[in-house]
Amino acid sequence: MNLMMEKLKAIIRKPFLLILLLVLPAAGAYVGQMFLQNVENDVKIPVAIADEDQSKLSKEVIQRVTTNERIKLIATTADEGEKKLLRNEVDSLFIVREGFMDNIKKEDYEETIELVKMPASVATSVVEEVIASEVTRLSSNSKAAIQVERLYERYRWEKPETLWEDAYRYTDEQWKPEPLMTIQYVTGGQEGAQPDEKQQTINRSVPLWGFLTLVVSLMAMEWVLKEKGPIFKRMKTLPKGVMSYVYQSVAAYGFVLIIQTVLSFFFFLKVGAVTDSRVLLLMLIYLCFCLAFSFWLATESRHLGRYYTAGFLIAMMLSIIGGVFFPISDIAERLGAIATWIPQHLLVTQQLVLAKELWIQLGTILVITILLWLKAVWNVRSIT
Template structure:
């Protein structure tokens, strides 16, 4: 009963400033939404501009254009041949792609030689990449056509060509046949590609925010010690351990509540929604332990907050919240493994994040136990 009373008191103290709590709920959503929009805008500007020409309004050419548009590396525009060549002269695009006449008939026979004509801009540097992307779609249609034509000629069935073509085309989805999936250091390449559209940086920023908000809300440890609350509650028959655990539970619940909206916003759209959700929960638990442990080492709020900011920045840099330094050096990789951010971010792109989750859980549990030990043993002063 005493524990529940202390938890309610902790909630009342934190929620006494309602605007602060609302601010903690809404501000992260606004910040991360803005960051996501800026990343999308920046990624669009970094896309390679390419012009596709379909002057004959050929259905097969249009199919190729629509599929190339799905490539996140290219920014596809459609213009006439004359306009395309003028834009290339002004370096407004990397290249212009023209298709030979009667493209459908040639692809139906599986012929792909000289069906693409590529015009380059004077300062073009990415034409090889463009040609590869367009050629891959041409080869896809050519292989479909050749297979369907063979079966149609061999068996001469009713609507066999259309059936065979559709069946062959389906073999390219979601990935082409013979695609090799592999993992590097436990990180799934497919998962890494899924997170390469800016979400990795957003999760990195989230890791910084979670740690900072934990340090901010865990300063009750110093406040109670300096104000004499710790001594007075002991006189009322409440043990140090009960007080610490109750305040910790109350603060942790509100931390989870404030982080829920922004976490859901970032996780919506991922196929491994629950796996990533558990990783964020594990990281939150680790941050609770870290902030609680460090709070019990200090008596002055100023030094505590300075240490909190310095710790967050250093571990964020080493752990890959901003950029993956671990890719540049083996020593940096070793240093990254001592940061909670590393285990969160690597777990978010891993096909099997169980180990990362266990590590974060034991980091949090171990430091909470150490923090409780320090808090119970040390002398509370008014």
């Protein structure tokens, strides 16, 4: 215990190191989240659209897609749009064929809008979903208006000239301010509602904290490399031995990082990055992994430069696969399946429910943490 107190005093006597351990993860994560949010707001997908129908409904679709913050819509003709596509000036081209409005009124929704894309198009599916959702809205409105017309014909009521338009507009108004239908989903035994875009953006602070905490843990464990040669050998001659010194030294740094984790959690709670107090447990479990991994890597390494290089590369790789910076499943589905077993993934999903798969994942991470710790202890004991 005396050794642990001496280590804590040594950390306190180094203000830069203390600030680094306590402040960097939360502050860096918050700044990084703000940066990612600004980047996402600035990046828009360039999409060309050619309106060959020039009807009220086709113009309505284009107008609504234009308001989407993720899409930069470029109005053009079909021929000019294809040229822009070949010059890679746009990601894809959507052509609203002539007769679009008539087909909607006839409940013929197939091939109303033609998609032209290049093999290198990366965001086509995202834009296609946006446009498809608007067409679905129009078709739903139209179908409701047609049903109203049929009811008038069935009961031989006097039908106003603007009946279809009036019924269409009335139905369309029902989508405001929210759609008529919302979805309650169940994932892993937990029922809830999809988080909104703002909440998803804010929650990136916690995964970024995980990446920075791993980096800080690597910095905290550099003492192993500096001391395992001359000091560890001398410690073997003392009554308590080298393992007591190692345990208490790791405990000192772990104590500081636990304080950092708790302070970070309350900071994220205050700014709205987390809403569930159980996320703190995930953060503490993840911290245990970071300490075990950093301790193991330090005992395996021989040079400080190689230690930091390998540690940073592994931290980046785990964070990328874990989905810290972006959803990896959007790029590669196989990596998305692997991501569920990466410790960082727990911070991305922030789920802690009584679900079989989640407990298996938590168990796997804890087993990996224990194995890393045991291997690190074995390496220390093997030092002669």
